[in-house]
Amino acid sequence: MSDEHLxxxxxxxxxxxxxxxxxxxxxxxxxTIVTLGIYRFWATTRxxxxxxxxxxxxxxxxxxxxxxxxxxxxxxxVFLFVGLPLIVIQLVTQxxxxxxAPVLAGLLMFSMFLLLFYLTGVAYFRALRYRLSRTYWxxxxxxxxxxxxxxxxSYMGKTVLGWLPxxxxxxxxxxxxxxxxxxxxxFGPHRFSANAQWTPLMKRYLLFYLVPFIVFxxxxxxxxxxxLSGDAPEPFGxxxxxxxxxxxxxxxVAFYIIAPLIALIFYSKYFRLAVxxxxxxxLEFEFRARAVxxxxxxxxxMVIIICTFGIGYIFMPYRNWKFFIDHMEAYGEINIDELTQxxxxxxxxGEGLLDAFDVGAI
Amino acid sequence: xxxxxxxAHYDGQSAVKRKVEVQVVGQQFYLAENERRSGPFAFxxxxxxxxxxxxxxxxxxxxxxxxxxxxxxxxxxxxALLPAPRKYGGWVDRLGLGKAAIAFTLTSAVAIAVxxxxxxxxxxxIPDSVDxxxxxxxxxxxxxxxxxxPAGDAALDKLVASLDDAPQDLRVEVANIDILNAVxxxxxxxxxxDGLLKQAGSPDEVAGxxxxxxxxxxxxxxxxxLLRQMGLAVVLGGVDGNSGAMVNNMLAMSYSxxxxxEADAYSMKVxxxxxxxxxxxxxxxxxxxALDGSAGDSKDNMxxxxxxxxxPLSASRKDAFEKSIVKGKNYKPALTPTEWTELKTMCxxxxxxxxxxxxxxx
Numbered sequence: 001m002s003d004e005h006l007x008x009x010x011x012x013x014x015x016x017x018x019x020x021x022x023x024x025x026x027x028x029x030x031x032t033i034v035t036l037g038i039y040r041f042w043a044t045t046r047x048x049x050x051x052x053x054x055x056x057x058x059x060x061x062x063x064x065x066x067x068x069x070x071x072x073x074x075x076x077x078v079f080l081f082v083g084l085p086l087i088v089i090q091l092v093t094q095x096x097x098x099x100x101a102p103v104l105a106g107l108l109m110f111s112m113f114l115l116l117f118y119l120t121g122v123a124y125f126r127a128l129r130y131r132l133s134r135t136y137w138x139x140x141x142x143x144x145x146x147x148x149x150x151x152x153x154s155y156m157g158k159t160v161l162g163w164l165p166x167x168x169x170x171x172x173x174x175x176x177x178x179x180x181x182x183x184x185x186x187f188g189p190h191r192f193s194a195n196a197q198w199t200p201l202m203k204r205y206l207l208f209y210l211v212p213f214i215v216f217x218x219x220x221x222x223x224x225x226x227x228l229s230g231d232a233p234e235p236f237g238x239x240x241x242x243x244x245x246x247x248x249x250x251x252x253v254a255f256y257i258i259a260p261l262i263a264l265i266f267y268s269k270y271f272r273l274a275v276x277x278x279x280x281x282x283l284e285f286e287f288r289a290r291a292v293x294x295x296x297x298x299x300x301x302m303v304i305i306i307c308t309f310g311i312g313y314i315f316m317p318y319r320n321w322k323f324f325i326d327h328m329e330a331y332g333e334i335n336i337d338e339l340t341q342x343x344x345x346x347x348x349x350g351e352g353l354l355d356a357f358d359v360g361a362i
Numbered sequence: 363x364x365x366x367x368x369x370a371h372y373d374g375q376s377a378v379k380r381k382v383e384v385q386v387v388g389q390q391f392y393l394a395e396n397e398r399r400s401g402p403f404a405f406x407x408x409x410x411x412x413x414x415x416x417x418x419x420x421x422x423x424x425x426x427x428x429x430x431x432x433x434x435x436x437x438x439x440x441x442a443l444l445p446a447p448r449k450y451g452g453w454v455d456r457l458g459l460g461k462a463a464i465a466f467t468l469t470s471a472v473a474i475a476v477x478x479x480x481x482x483x484x485x486x487x488i489p490d491s492v493d494x495x496x497x498x499x500x501x502x503x504x505x506x507x508x509x510x511x512p513a514g515d516a517a518l519d520k521l522v523a524s525l526d527d528a529p530q531d532l533r534v535e536v537a538n539i540d541i542l543n544a545v546x547x548x549x550x551x552x553x554x555x556d557g558l559l560k561q562a563g564s565p566d567e568v569a570g571x572x573x574x575x576x577x578x579x580x581x582x583x584x585x586x587x588l589l590r591q592m593g594l595a596v597v598l599g600g601v602d603g604n605s606g607a608m609v610n611n612m613l614a615m616s617y618s619x620x621x622x623x624e625a626d627a628y629s630m631k632v633x634x635x636x637x638x639x640x641x642x643x644x645x646x647x648x649x650x651x652a653l654d655g656s657a658g659d660s661k662d663n664m665x666x667x668x669x670x671x672x673x674p675l676s677a678s679r680k681d682a683f684e685k686s687i688v689k690g691k692n693y694k695p696a697l698t699p700t701e702w703t704e705l706k707t708m709c710x711x712x713x714x715x716x717x718x719x720x721x722x723x724x
Contacts, residue, residue: 027459031450034466036473036598046450053414060379061414063429065421087595092499100505100716138379139372139427188377339377341427 011330014322016054018315024050025314041075042068051321057137058334065141066134082119086112114156121155122148125181132185133344138336142187143344154180168209171201171270178274187280188339196277204266211262264298265291275328282332289327297323367434373400374427384430386440393430405443418447477593481586488585496588497533497549506716508535509556514708517701521565524636524696525573532579534572538709538716544571546578548585556709562646565697565705569636570629570643570683577628583621626679630686639693644683 028043045068052064089112096105125148132142155177162173175198182194268291275287289297301319304312371382371393382393385401392401407423408430417433436444449455454462518536522529532550540557547553552575554568562568578584633640697705709715 027450030463031454031459031466034463034470036470039466042450042454049412053412063412063414063419065411095500095502098500098504099502100507136427136429138377139374139429140377141427334377336377336379341375 010326010328011058012325012328013056014051014054014325015056016051016318016322018318021047021050021315021318025318029314038072039068041071044068044071047317051318052135055321055325057330060138063136064134065136066130086116117156117159118152121159122152124155124177125151125184128181128185132187133342138339139341140188140339141342142185143342144185145344146184148184151180151184171205172198174198174270175201175274175277179277182278186342186344188342190281190339193279194274194277195279196274198273201266201270201273204262204269208259208262208266211259260298261295264294268294281334281338283334284331286329286331287327288329289323293323293327367437370429370431370433371395372427372429374422374425374429384440386443389443391443408443408445410445410448413447418444420444473597477597478590481589481593484589485582485585488589493585494549497547497551501533501547501549501551501553504535504537504553506714507538509538509709509712509715511704511708511711513701513704514711517697517705518708520701521569521572521696521705522576524638525569525632526576526580532576536705536708538712544575546575546584548588550579552576552579559706559709561649562706564642565695565702566633566638566640566642567646568705569638569696570633570640570646573629573632574625576632577625578621581621581624581628583625587618587621623679626682630683634686634688636696637692637694638696640683640686644680647680647683 024046028039028046031039032043045064045066048064048066052062055062089108093105093108093112096102096108125146129144129146129148132144135142158173158176162169162171175196179194179196182192185192268289271289272287275285278285297319301312301316304315304319368381368383371380372378373380380393380395382395385392385394385399387402389405390402391405392399393403403422409421409423411419411421411429413419414431415433417431418436420430420432422428432440432444446455450459450462457465514536518534519529522532522534526532532552534552534554536554536556536559539555540560541555542557542561544552544554544558552572554572554575558571559568562571629643630640633643695702
């Protein structure tokens, strides 16, 4: 039993059932409410255990081994080392404003903003690292030896570089950070390599980028053409109102429907490119969801949430994971004998729990 | 030695799946695969990992990725030696979902009750030096916006002395800011804003508002509110974002209302002792509510400064002040006409004071 040839169906298969997930999600909701939110770390863990356990990669299920306690301790540490200092800084800033030192207060607030900016980058990195280190397949896990502090700096730098040319380089920022993150990760003995290109993303980004201008110009054209159009009879003198109403509708449609649609069209391409550039040793990956799939997915989510008066929100982790796995694909072959245990740092209970930065709180 | 049925096994070193036979010897077991036999392993080191479909997965303490997957009916002798499956997390599994939910509800209720009620007992235990330092840090010289003239200061001192037996603990100032407000802050700091003095029709009105703020200081409302806010922030820290803030604000607001009522009662008592008529205060509230009926809602935008600001707007409070008038009592004005003019125009007369404009209050 050495080479595992990938089957004809997708290498990734999800066979969870929403009814099973509902039992988990509803008891989670109950326990989260009565514990004033503290249970949510264990809730996340239970949901992931279910979702991972219902996901096949080739011939064996994934396994989530993260613990609620890890996430909880991570949260407490973030609260102590980030949350509390921020509250203190906020009080000090208020005091400084009271005492008429707005420049100092401004500087303090700016450095607070920089710190949060930096930590956001670190948190993205560490969340991915944490998830890989807790994901097992055939007894083998992933991880990274990189603590992600350097990545935090790159995150700041690349984000600012993306903004500088009037936000035109944002696609480069996104792809480049994705590549940097994944290039630091490994699974078993193999390092991931991420070589996604950003230039193919530009066409769709420009579409997204230009929507406000197109809408603005379009609206302007309607306004200008209004007095010029001599052929419009005015039996009720209501043409002006009609045009104005049309303008309002166009604007609303543009901002609440067209903009999110184009954002999804852009994001679907981004995710396809990003995953498509990913390799693990002899494996290549592909994400097959097209823009239409993403749009239908989001519309269905909205319908579910609205029709259940918001309760459906608790199914979103299930829906997200199912969407992700259903569209994931892998090619190539794996030599099972070669796939040995990851030697990356593993944090035992109570050690190096900064890895549990995976709280999404910052 | 008794042999048990076949189980799937990963050794955590490579991804190769093995079919092994569990051989139990007392509190230990061996894993046998054809001619190979590994072990012994102690049952005490076996950990429950997760449930995959119909199978329970076990790991071994200290062996990363080591797995035994037991599917089908497990013999009772073996089950007795294996750790119990985990469903919701340690505590909930031990108690059962129903009992745990009740226990958590009670604990949460107690925690909230402690946080809401304990500041009343704790606030008097905070040493004055802490309170003073906090007040100094927060207020300082208010960016040079406190108004001072010899005659105005004398009038203010007289007013404070008539309302309080230990005026040396208090620091009452008039700030050159044109808003209709007054605040009590830590360290016995009371700030009357110039806008309030300008709007007031008589010194009795100012005396009533000032007595209300002194009431907040004497009843330790400021420290109570601070402690309560900090406690709620900790207890509700587990609840995410908006809902936590909403609950927090609702609880804090209800306490701020009862504090307002206490301060009102204090004000009426002190005015009576000082022989100052409460009718001015009543009519002042009347005018205030006519002027800006919603002023009471904007206080939470102002952080701790606004937390205990005085907005006694409701009609019932006006009635209360009117009812506290003792018929036939020989009230005397809080200040002489000259003193009143000096106090009212103190900010206009003070050349050195900084203007309230540019003061980023709201």
